[in-house]
Amino acid sequence: MMDYVDLVFLMMGITAVISVSFTFLAVKTKDLMHAVIFSSVQSIAYALVYFLLMAPDIVLVYVAVSVGIYPLILILVVKRVGRFEVTA
Amino acid sequence: MASLLEWTLVLVGQALITVGVFCDLVASISMLRFPNFYTRLHAATVGSIGGAFVPIVGVALVAAGSEFLGVYRWFLSGASLVIAFVELLLAGAGSHALARATHRSRAAPVQPVIVDQLEEDRGKGEV
Amino acid sequence: MKFLDELAGTSLHASNLIKAIVLRIMGWSLMIDLESWVLTYLTLLMIPYFIAFLLYLVRILKGPTLSDRVLAVDALGYDLAAFMTMLTILVRSPIIIVCSVVLILWIFSLDIYVAKYLEAKELGG
Numbered sequence: 099m100m101d102y103v104d105l106v107f108l109m110m111g112i113t114a115v116i117s118v119s120f121t122f123l124a125v126k127t128k129d130l131m132h133a134v135i136f137s138s139v140q141s142i143a144y145a146l147v148y149f150l151l152m153a154p155d156i157v158l159v160y161v162a163v164s165v166g167i168y169p170l171i172l173i174l175v176v177k178r179v180g181r182f183e184v185t186a
Numbered sequence: 187m188a189s190l191l192e193w194t195l196v197l198v199g200q201a202l203i204t205v206g207v208f209c210d211l212v213a214s215i216s217m218l219r220f221p222n223f224y225t226r227l228h229a230a231t232v233g234s235i236g237g238a239f240v241p242i243v244g245v246a247l248v249a250a251g252s253e254f255l256g257v258y259r260w261f262l263s264g265a266s267l268v269i270a271f272v273e274l275l276l277a278g279a280g281s282h283a284l285a286r287a288t289h290r291s292r293a294a295p296v297q298p299v300i301v302d303q304l305e306e307d308r309g310k311g312e313v
Numbered sequence: 314m315k316f317l318d319e320l321a322g323t324s325l326h327a328s329n330l331i332k333a334i335v336l337r338i339m340g341w342s343l344m345i346d347l348e349s350w351v352l353t354y355l356t357l358l359m360i361p362y363f364i365a366f367l368l369y370l371v372r373i374l375k376g377p378t379l380s381d382r383v384l385a386v387d388a389l390g391y392d393l394a395a396f397m398t399m400l401t402i403l404v405r406s407p408i409i410i411v412c413s414v415v416l417i418l419w420i421f422s423l424d425i426y427v428a429k430y431l432e433a434k435e436l437g438g
Contacts, residue, residue: 142390166419170426203354233388262407280420291432
């Protein structure tokens with residue numbers, strides 16, 4: 099039987115780095131819809147990290163809030179204020 | 187000791203999981219290589235049906251055959267079948283809704299096109 | 314090769330041959346442990362799935378339009394759900410299979426939100 103624990107920790111580290119880089123992209127981009135998509139990718143990466151840490155209850159709540167409800171509210175706001183960020 | 191029936195279930199499930207992994211790699215490579223949105227829809231369908239539905243059914247068979255999981259293997263197998271069914275319904279519906287909205291709002295150029303009769307009908311105001 | 318000796322010892326009848334082959338396969342299946350077979354297979358299979366996730370992430374980074382990115386997020390989410398289902402057997406904790414169905418349902422809802430946004434821009438709703 100192969101030992102899978104090292105592989106799991108390696109995947110956890112790569113996924114954490116991916117989530118940090120997507121957070122940076124969501125802050126930096128000028129298109130607000132693309133920022134919403136980057137934010138949801140970051141929350142999917144967090145869901146994988148919580149799953150690999152064996153915390154299914156946190157995955158249930160985190161996915162529902164951060165993939166489901168948070169982009170809904172943000173897309174409603176983007177529909178009101180316009181899609182592109184205006185630089186002063 | 188595992189009987190011959192359990193070995194058959196496990197081997198058939200592993201064959202399905204192997205097909206799913208192959209479809210997943212092909213879908214990700216073609217999602218990277220295809221030129222525009224309407225051809226990437228094909229890659230997304232390969233990735234979501236061949237890459238997710240088929241291996242989940244395979245996981246259901248493997249879980250039904252692996253006795254080291256105890257009594258919970260029947261729960262695992264049934265839950266996997268339910269997840270596969272939900273995924274089969276939702277993947278096609280989601281990508282269809284996205285393609286329809288993209289075509290109506292002209293968000294992506296309709297690139298590999300010979301004739302676009304939906305666009306013509308909408309120009310005449312029929313749809 | 315004991316198997317060939319057994320085969321040569323019997324008369325070469327079809328039923329005897331089939332019986333010998335079936336007995337030999339059952340002997341193999343008793344020899345390999347099923348648990349280590351399944352767990353090694355699933356452990357090796359985690360690597361190509363993770364490579365596929367990285368390629369989908371490259372498309373999410375590069376995608377020129379909004380629809381490309383949402384499509385790549387869709388495919389990523391569905392494959393992640395399949396990966397979670399596979400990992401449930403590996404860690405032997407059956408209750409964590411619930412995460413994958415929740416992930417599938419909310420990824421679909423993200424798709425519908427973006428489709429509503431794109432259509433409302435054209436229809437003015």
